[in-house]
Amino acid sequence: MRALIQRVTQASVSVDGQTIGAIDQGVLILICAMQGDDAAKSAQLAAKISKLRIFADDSGKMNKSLLDIGGSALIVSQFTLAADTSRGNRPGFSAAAPPAEGKKLYEQFQADVAALGIPIATGEFGADMAVSLINDGPVTIWMDV
Known part of the structure; x- marks a missing residue:
């Protein structure tokens, strides 16, 4: 799995102009x-x-x-983290898991973070989302496992 972690003082995610998840101090995890x-x-x-x-x-x-x-953690699905930009000007995303598998693992990751006692808020898998954040530091870390 691949994640981009941003330390934040606050972050939120909206779909169709409605906030569906928000946190104060913690991390925004694009997964x-x-x-x-x-x-x-x-x-x-x-x-x-x-x-x-x-x-x-x-x-x-x-x-x-x-x-x-x-x-807290705001967890947002982000298949574009799988972008391959090695050829041409249009990124390829074939390294990402197929949508059904990706959704299952996104939900599994949410459950895994919550099971550690960390309060979570989430985005909506596959939706066109607007993410807002105040990056603290800024501290942004890329992580693969």
């Missing part, structure tokens, strides 16, 4: 299921993100995790 991904990779990625030390401690150093600060 893409790739060909060959499975539930084990979802659980591994959720655990890794939950322990990623990207939040400031009392000394201002990135030494605390999402779990440590009691932050």
